[in-house]
Amino acid sequence: MLNSGEVPGMFAQDEKDRVCSDIREWVIAQGLTPTKEVCYSSFISRVRNNLHIVLAMSPVGEAFRARCRQFPSLINCCTIDWFSQWPEDALLLVSRKFLAGTDLGNDEVCSGQASQAVPPHCLPP
DSSP states (O other): OTTTSOOTTOSOHHHHHHHHHHHHHHHHHTTOOOOHHHHHHHHHHHHHHHOOOOOOOOOSSHHHHHHHHHOTHHHHSOOOOOOOOOOHHHHHHHHHHHHTTSOOSSHHHHHHHHHHTSGGGOOOO
């Protein structure tokens, strides 16, 4: 799915026919010949362009490395975002920046609100 945009054998022939009839008008509007092959490949292309998949897994241990070796598309066809704990001072700077344009009465209240935004985002050690 990550590499080709398709799971082989996912659709029975009657389902493929229904997909082709549903996308036929779009294929014609694109100036293509609406054969079954063109309709189905257009469908797969649209799926590939519009489907976004989120996978969440822990990078700790051998399991992540094993999955990457088994499924190279995890590396070749994905964007990997690594999330780790932020320092408290960085969280405070972000909350101050977001509150900078907000009128809360005075700087003391603004500073207090910025400080209150930090603890909920801190992970326990």
